[in-house]
Amino acid sequence: MIELLIVAALICLxxxxxxxxxxxxxxxxxxLKALAATGRHGADRALALAADPGRFxxxxxxxxxxxxxxxxxxxxxxxxxxxxxxxxxxxxxxxxAGPLGYGLVIAVITYLSVIVGELVPKSLALRNAExxxxxxxxxxxxxxxxxxxxxxLLDASTRLVFRLFGQSTESESRVTDEEIRTxxxxxxxxxxxxxxxxxxxxxxxxxxxxxxIGLMTPRTDVDWIDITDDEADIKERLITTPHSRLPVGEGSxxxxxxxxxxxxxxxxxxxxxxxxxxxxxxxAPIVPESMDALDVLATLRDAxxxxxxxxxxxxxxxxxxxxxxxxxxxxxxxxxxxxxxxxHATERDDGSWLLSGSMPVDEMADRIGFVLAPNRSxxxxxxxxxxxxxxxxxxxxxxxxxxxxFEVIDLDSRxxxxxxxxxxxxxxxxxx
Numbered sequence: 132m133i134e135l136l137i138v139a140a141l142i143c144l145x146x147x148x149x150x151x152x153x154x155x156x157x158x159x160x161x162x163l164k165a166l167a168a169t170g171r172h173g174a175d176r177a178l179a180l181a182a183d184p185g186r187f188x189x190x191x192x193x194x195x196x197x198x199x200x201x202x203x204x205x206x207x208x209x210x211x212x213x214x215x216x217x218x219x220x221x222x223x224x225x226x227x228a229g230p231l232g233y234g235l236v237i238a239v240i241t242y243l244s245v246i247v248g249e250l251v252p253k254s255l256a257l258r259n260a261e262x263x264x265x266x267x268x269x270x271x272x273x274x275x276x277x278x279x280x281x282x283x284l285l286d287a288s289t290r291l292v293f294r295l296f297g298q299s300t301e302s303e304s305r306v307t308d309e310e311i312r313t314x315x316x317x318x319x320x321x322x323x324x325x326x327x328x329x330x331x332x333x334x335x336x337x338x339x340x341x342x343x344i345g346l347m348t349p350r351t352d353v354d355w356i357d358i359t360d361d362e363a364d365i366k367e368r369l370i371t372t373p374h375s376r377l378p379v380g381e382g383s384x385x386x387x388x389x390x391x392x393x394x395x396x397x398x399x400x401x402x403x404x405x406x407x408x409x410x411x412x413x414x415a416p417i418v419p420e421s422m423d424a425l426d427v428l429a430t431l432r433d434a435x436x437x438x439x440x441x442x443x444x445x446x447x448x449x450x451x452x453x454x455x456x457x458x459x460x461x462x463x464x465x466x467x468x469x470x471x472x473x474x475h476a477t478e479r480d481d482g483s484w485l486l487s488g489s490m491p492v493d494e495m496a497d498r499i500g501f502v503l504a505p506n507r508s509x510x511x512x513x514x515x516x517x518x519x520x521x522x523x524x525x526x527x528x529x530x531x532x533x534x535x536x537f538e539v540i541d542l543d544s545r546x547x548x549x550x551x552x553x554x555x556x557x558x559x560x561x562x563x
Contacts, residue, residue, distance in 0.1 A: 138202060138240065142247050146247055146251065149195070150255060150267065151191060151267040153253045153260070154263040155180050155187060157257060160178070163177050166261060171265050173264075176265075179268075179272070180275075186282055189281075189282045190275040202240065210240075214236050215233070311336065312336070330462075341423070342423060343421075343427045343441055344450075348456065349450045350384060350450050354372050355379065355384060355387070356368055358408050365406065384448045387448060389414050389436075390412070390414075391412055392436070396408070396411055414436070415435075416430050416431075418440070418452075420441050420442065420443050420444075424457065427452060438453050474487075475495075476499070481553070484552040485549060486551070487548070487549065488549065488550060491510060502533060516539060516550060519537075535552055536552070536555055538552075
């Protein structure tokens, strides 16, 4: 009976090492830091072990290897003879009973070691990696100190082998955008966050990767006031515009002098005051088209008027951006702003997508499941098509990229207005 308890204890001890190994390796550092901040016992030690995985894994391997050697030798010596005697009592010859008896003992011990000493502990570790890591960390730190000489030798030997192959033992713990998106998708599937929250988080991530040119209202779509127009035309523009702020220029958009708030002008007109555009012009910040969206947001927060005028490297006016454009990039287009306007993307019955040429290309990629090149010089679907065609297209021209076909189906003068995106069917191999 005592022999069985000793073997069971060794198997459980092996399970403790396996549990500790997977729990500390799998534990998420931000979660451990949060537990440490709340005063959770063992969290600091778990962080220390995770920060030096070479020494920790060496200590675990020493423990598992010693237990395996002791268990194999002890169980074989103790139970092998009993198994041999039992087989001989059943009428088996001594020549066959000896090897078979030891083989049966080894098979049973190995089975129990795999189930109780490996698989079950590791499954438990995956269920609550951070909590278990905090629990076992003090014991693992103590064992690492006791076995310090052997741990140092194994760790140094491991580093030497890595150097011989020209590799570094330092782990790269970078978190990519794709990993964050996958984690958010899993959280949505588990009901931790709602679908709307996931879409907004995705919008914030897209915003961080965009240049302001991908958010702006282009020059051709900008409503503006020409200060040289007669008063009747200016009043008509103020009455018909849906915008609360308008740029003001002298003769053209290349000579913009600032921005006016339409409500201030209309209030003056309604009170019977003479129309004086110049008195209400406010200075608007001018930003380059290559400026990051988040930097533009900071500029808008500090501006006298929340509207930025965008110029290219030659000083030409390219468009404007407002806080509404940034909010739209995060939350999507508001229905009130798109009355009478077709949506950016419409899925058809055959699984293809009808895309607007002005649709931001990163939104297109998220919507249809397309992978974009990490370094790109375009911001819209039209720019994506042009970058591959390398010329102004005609209706019907198409490109094939990463398993998708993008066909130009409508042009507005020289501008790509509509693109049809459809998955390419994989070719079937014909064996003859």
